[in-house]
Amino acid sequence: xxxxxxxxxxxxxxxxxxxxxxxxxxxxxxxxxxxxxxxxxxxxxxxxxxxxxxxxxxxxxxxxxxxxxxxxxxxxxxxxxxxxxxxxxxxxxxxxxxxxxxx
Amino acid sequence: xxxxxxxxxxxxxxxxxxxxxxxxxxxxxxxxxxxxxxxxxxxxxxxxxxxxxxxxxxxxxxxxxxxxxxxxxxxxxxxxxxxxxxxxxxxxxxxxxxxxxxxxxxxxxxxxxxxxxxxxxxxxxxxxxxxxxxxxxxxxxxxxxxxxxxxxxxxxxxxxxxxxxxxxxxxxxxxxxxxxxxxxxxxxxxxxxxxxxxxxxxxxxxxxxxxxxxxxxxxxxxxxxxxxxxxxxxxxxxxxxxxxxxxxxxxxxxxxxxxxxxxxxxxxxxxxxxxxxxxxxxxxxxxxxxxxxxxxxxxxxxxxxxxxxxxxxxxxxxxxxxxxxxxxxxxxxxxxxxxxxxxxxxxxxxxxxxxxxxxxxxxxxxxxxxxxxxxxxxxxxxxxxxxxxxxxxxxxxxxxxxxxxxxxxxxxxxxxxxxxxxxxxxxxxxxxxxxxxxxxxxxxxxxxxxxxxxxxxxxxxxxxxxxxxxxxxxxxxxxxxxxxxxxxxxxxxxxxxxxxxxxxxxxxxxxxxxxxxxxxxxxxxxxxxxxxxxxxxxxxxxxxxxxxxxxxxxxxxxxxxxxxxxxxxxxxxxxxx
Numbered sequence: 057x058x059x060x061x062x063x064x065x066x067x068x069x070x071x072x073x074x075x076x077x078x079x080x081x082x083x084x085x086x087x088x089x090x091x092x093x094x095x096x097x098x099x100x101x102x103x104x105x106x107x108x109x110x111x112x113x114x115x116x117x118x119x120x121x122x123x124x125x126x127x128x129x130x131x132x133x134x135x136x137x138x139x140x141x142x143x144x145x146x147x148x149x150x151x152x153x154x155x156x157x158x159x
Numbered sequence: 160x161x162x163x164x165x166x167x168x169x170x171x172x173x174x175x176x177x178x179x180x181x182x183x184x185x186x187x188x189x190x191x192x193x194x195x196x197x198x199x200x201x202x203x204x205x206x207x208x209x210x211x212x213x214x215x216x217x218x219x220x221x222x223x224x225x226x227x228x229x230x231x232x233x234x235x236x237x238x239x240x241x242x243x244x245x246x247x248x249x250x251x252x253x254x255x256x257x258x259x260x261x262x263x264x265x266x267x268x269x270x271x272x273x274x275x276x277x278x279x280x281x282x283x284x285x286x287x288x289x290x291x292x293x294x295x296x297x298x299x300x301x302x303x304x305x306x307x308x309x310x311x312x313x314x315x316x317x318x319x320x321x322x323x324x325x326x327x328x329x330x331x332x333x334x335x336x337x338x339x340x341x342x343x344x345x346x347x348x349x350x351x352x353x354x355x356x357x358x359x360x361x362x363x364x365x366x367x368x369x370x371x372x373x374x375x376x377x378x379x380x381x382x383x384x385x386x387x388x389x390x391x392x393x394x395x396x397x398x399x400x401x402x403x404x405x406x407x408x409x410x411x412x413x414x415x416x417x418x419x420x421x422x423x424x425x426x427x428x429x430x431x432x433x434x435x436x437x438x439x440x441x442x443x444x445x446x447x448x449x450x451x452x453x454x455x456x457x458x459x460x461x462x463x464x465x466x467x468x469x470x471x472x473x474x475x476x477x478x479x480x481x482x483x484x485x486x487x488x489x490x491x492x493x494x495x496x497x498x499x500x501x502x503x504x505x506x507x508x509x510x511x512x513x514x515x516x517x518x519x520x521x522x523x524x525x526x527x528x529x530x531x532x533x534x535x536x537x538x539x540x541x542x543x544x545x546x547x548x549x550x551x552x553x554x555x556x557x558x559x560x561x562x563x564x565x566x567x568x569x570x571x572x573x574x575x576x577x578x579x580x581x582x583x584x585x586x587x588x589x590x591x592x593x594x595x596x597x598x599x600x601x602x603x604x605x606x607x608x609x610x611x612x613x614x615x616x617x618x619x620x621x622x623x624x625x626x627x628x629x630x631x632x633x634x635x636x637x638x639x640x641x642x643x644x645x646x647x648x649x650x651x652x653x654x655x656x657x658x659x660x661x662x663x664x665x666x667x668x669x670x671x672x673x674x675x676x677x678x679x680x681x682x683x684x685x686x687x688x689x690x691x692x693x694x695x696x697x698x699x700x701x702x703x704x705x706x707x708x709x710x711x712x713x714x715x716x717x718x719x720x721x722x723x724x725x726x727x728x729x730x731x732x733x734x735x736x
Contacts, residue, residue, distance in 0.1 A: 108213065111310065115236035121229050122315030128393045129319075147718070149650050149728040 217349035235313035238293030247303030250274035261285035381605040398712035406699030418586035421595030453575035457661030460571030467533035469626035510633035522569035589682040592622035650732020655685035677705035
């Protein structure tokens, strides 16, 4: 009778059911899957938000670039005579200094 | 035992009933008590879903002389306005509020008709609201009026280089694609095939993984960087427009190019249009005549004839001939522009005085086969410029046996080429004889952040270096001595020039006596050219010769480029600005 109450190591190992093991594995994978979906969805949302933010910033820069190009056009089309400036009567050309002259 | 079982059944039943009661109660609060609030939240979620489908496309940039990129085509961000007729209580007030801030909207009658249709829940009524205008409208909190984020194609420079930059349109599909210019040529680079990460999670997940591994999309999509300098482009465009207006011309155009690399610094044609407002724009204006139209350029062809004969060795720079002012060939009479007989003169006088008789003499020395060979090398194929719809030259006259066709071709009549082909040919004289590939794009900035430099290989050498130097020297003489008696000569900066005037062809194949095509080409400093400029104006009304119509804007451009790029002269001197 004493021997019947004794649990040998071999019996203890046999109590690890493969079904329980697989169930645990499936549960772990399920949780990991849901977690990954959550992470990817969050990443996607942040990416979209960031992308739109960049585009919005670029659009604001483009507005400034439009002002720059308008300013160039305005300068080019300015009638300096009407603004009171006289056209120079001569333009003097001076030869450029050679690079070696600076040494 | 039975009593225990009965008790357990009753407990379970009570729990089920309690849960059912809770659910019914919750449904009552959701659908009835708080129905309006949840309905509003649902509409907001609809708007949020719309955000992820915003229009996206790469940018096109100008490049300043300092290498700074400035947007030529980009995206603007703002709002579109939509109404929900089921919720819109005061349509007239809503219309007034929207039209007060919107730049485009439905007519009032169309708006009220749409608002009265209670079967509709979403009608777009205005597009392109700025952020400020959108926020102003949103602050009024009008029930049934929704503001949704929107992006659209925008060209900050408006009509600046517009025929080169191009436009986008829907074409035959529902997606905006490039319809002309660089928008069309580089559409596969500018389009954005990725996008809605929230739209289809699994498709996005796996396609995203694929693109991460292969990087095909990242290696293709990007922004386009052009060689066009915005300030030079503005100057050229203004000069071309002013020239066209001064002479009431049918059209005008110009190109500024680096003759050594083929990089186009500016190109403009008039009339033009504003790509930000294509309403009522004639579709023909979308064409770029600088690459798609052919013209008979007249006397700026003479340097090509001269350099061909010098390269072939059939004449030398010191050769002479007897200029009789006019001569007959194949039953036709060819004369100098002033009918003057110059007698025995050297080759340089043909270029400096633009003599048709002299150019014809050179063509006869060259012979049919060699002239056909040289002109085919220069004009017989497309330049390969990175713009769509490049035309091919009309050169069938050089396959005919009659001498008159070679004589007229020698001074630029009877054969027709595009402005881009013409400037490439003149650039070959400037750079020592090599045909470069004209181009307007220098690099692609990929989505990955890397820059892909585009290489534009030079074509074959078609003229000998000595022949090009001698021809350039003749063209120098025209600018420094002949043009208004040397009035515009610039000390220390030699400018090679040739003027041209051609009669316009009639639809029946003859020529008008009183309608002309004027043009000029220059390159400078001619001893080490940095710029080659081609200008033309078609059918000017109050002038005949290119010397009169083209010279003022050409002189302005030469001085502008000298000052803007700090080109230093090799000697001191004074000139008239």
